[in-house]
Amino acid sequence: MDPCSTSFFRRETLDVARALLGCRLVREHPSSGQGRLVGRIVETEAYTQEDPAFHGSNLYDPETDTVQRKGLGGDLFAPPGVGYVYLCYGIHWLLNVVTEPEGTGGAVLIRAVEPVEGVDVIRDRRGSKHRDVDLTNGPGKLAEAFDVDDAFHSVDLTTPPLYFSPGDLRPEETIATSSRIGISKARDRQWRFYLRDHPYVSRATPSAQKGT
């Protein structure tokens, strides 16, 4: 599998969020189990530097078009294609990939994948009590399933052991949008992208939605 290159991520965040749908998330040599885990991305969210929900949104000043790269949020201005991984609610690791040219803030949150390789290892990692559909249909779940933690923070994700690989949508698959999940700011932005009616998206479609 060829990794998506740095240039894949060096463009507008919204474009990357859409383009990642159908691509593969590849994890080689997870700490438990052997071989390789592969998931097909079915749900993403976009976050940009001018976005109220952006981590450290106060780092970018639109008036002067200047940036302060400090703290955790400062890592969102890193070169494209590197990981932005942080702990949410003290329990769950969330995997993002940085977008836009270096110095411009942006990232895409990987929210859900459909397991396509190494499903048995993923079941082991997540615990056998879950239905298959519930193994990776959420950002915290897929991080646990793919053995992703802050070891990948600020790490180049265009090369093993964790990387993305190009993929396509099937003719019958269409992209839907909605507001983002679990945030209170900027509810009006339809910056969540997912495959309509796909069984592995993280939750039923919210009321506000429109197709594309």
Add this chain to the structure above:
DNA sequence: ACGAGGATGCTCT
């Protein structure tokens, strides 16, 4: 089916 609430730790004010 659905909603409420707890776990848990890091970042920033």
Add this chain to the structure above:
DNA sequence: GAGCATCCTCGTG
């Protein structure tokens, strides 16, 4: 000390 880009369990109808 508050606020989270979450997940799971345990109530109630």
